Amino acid sequence: MVKIMDSNREGEPLPRPGAAMTTPEFDAWFAREVLPLEAALMQFLERNCRDKAELEDICQDAFIKVYEAAQRERPKSVKPFVFAVARNIVVDRIRHARIIPIETALDLDTLEIASEEPGPERTVIARDELNRLKAALERLPKRCREAVTLRKIEGLSMREIAARMGISVKTVDAHLVEGAATLANILYAEPADLRRKP
Amino acid sequence: MTSEQQTSQPGPAADVRNRAASWLVRRRDHEDWAAEDQVELDNWLAESPANKIAFLRVNAAWQRADRLGALRTPLPKHKWLAPVLKFVSAGAAAALVLGGVYLAMPREAPPPGELYVTGVGGRETLTLRDGSKIELNTNTALRVGGKGTQRTVWLERGEAYFQIVHNEAHPFVVFAGTHRITDLGTKFLVRREDQMLRVSLLEGKAQFDSKNSRGSQQATLNPGDVLVATAKSLSVTERPSQELADELSWRSGLLVFRHAPLVQAAAEYNRYNLKKIVITDPKIAELNINGALPANDPHALTRAAQRLFNLRIEERPGEIIITH
Secondary structure, eight states, rough: OOOOOOOOOTOOOOTTTTTTOOOOOHHHHHHHHTTGGHHHHHHHHHHHOOOOGHHHHHHHHHHHHHHHHHHSOOOOOOOHHHHHHHHHHHHHHHHHHHOOOOHHHHHSSSSOOOOSSSOOOHHHHHHHHHHHHHHHHHSSOOHHHOOOOHTTOOOHHHHHHHHHHHHHHHHHHHHHHHHHHHIIIIIIOOOOOGGOOO | OOOOHHHOOOHHHHHHHHHHHHHHHHHTEEEEEEEEHHHHHHHHHHHHHHHHHHHHHHHHHHHGGGGGGOOOSSHHHHHHHHHHHHHHSHHHHHHHHHHHHHOOTSOOOOOEEEEEETTTTTOOOEETTSOOOEEOOOSEEEEEEETTTEEEEEEEEEEEEEEEEOOOTEEEEEETTEEEEEEEEEEEEEEEEEEEEEEEESSSSSSEEEETEEEEEEEEOTTTTTEEEEOOOOOEHHHHHHHHHTTTTTGGGGEEEEEHHHHHHHHHHHHOSSSSSEOHHHHHHTTTEEEEETTTTTTHHHHHHHHHHEEEEETTTTEEEEEO
């Protein structure tokens, strides 16, 4: 059942369409329950989409739909819900495409929605998390990695980093922005794959 | 244009993510964040859920990256050890450092050799000539026997983890006050506090003996055994391997708590940090927490307490007070 929000009795102006009427608690729920599914969702989309350039955008669309739907009512089983939403987007896109690739259509018919048992993304414990973060840090470009290391490990301020690296604060900013964006991609879009450990 | 180039072209999603990262760094890492900036950010977030989600995502990743702080070594390695060694050879300073310990427990004359010291929050690894390794935890002093006798060490204070290469002819011996641990090919952890000595054996075998006014006591330790010795008692219990692994998590800069009372977690944190966590309310002290947190960030614990139990955090110079 969908609950209708009734928060406008005091005559406050209605929020713009799509405006964030969310609470920090809702955002924390989304970050905890939905964001970690990105890697699994990307793998699923890779198997089921022809156009690799669209994967990220489909994933983003799916998250937006889940975000909006969950504000009205939170799904009881998050993972099947997210996958079902993504599947519908893929099916929609195929319907609108002029040529339907046969393999894709077949895959979608037999597609199994992942079960609700906690995936590796939920069982990562702190020690593995630290190793994963270290590995992600290693993959940043050299100067960017240096700036992130000084910020996150040494705890220096932007100004101190600039002085240490002999660059402007603006360049430090650019390195950190690149670092944050790349770390987010590695941590969320790639599978943790704990089983590959020796 | 090759297909590879095509996929690397930023789509709308990648574009939003880059802008979110740019907002995040402005918000979290620059020092001049003003109220107007917050308004501007709120507007951007309200523009579309895509913006909001991208921001939540990069924010969560950036917060996770804070854990990397666990890798910080507060004191640069050799810069710190060298002056201490010089001091010690001068003799007088050694008495200063060791005085308290040896006045209280005159089992051995102050031994010769090299003294290795870590400060609060410090961590050091020593490799002996025979390949044995000793890792010193926070606020620890360990003396290593002189030439030819590197296989005798004295734990003056603190905690150390030993990974010892076995040598039948020269057993490795750790003295801690009136206690002696003789290794028989072993990995073990020794923690010395004012009134208590704790030895956890992870691998191999070790012999423990202790002398005090009441006579002497002995025990043989097997893997999984934890020995606790005080002035009046000696106990050995077998503990689950998980617990021993948790005890060693400081080696990777973490503290692991499983249903630990908050007051105990705070005490543990206070070993590693000059900024002390203070809890006076007994009701708060009893609250249990779980988690693995970076040892050198006391705020990691106070923030968790704040969020989990809705407690108040009061910052004072040198201390953080947790209250209702």
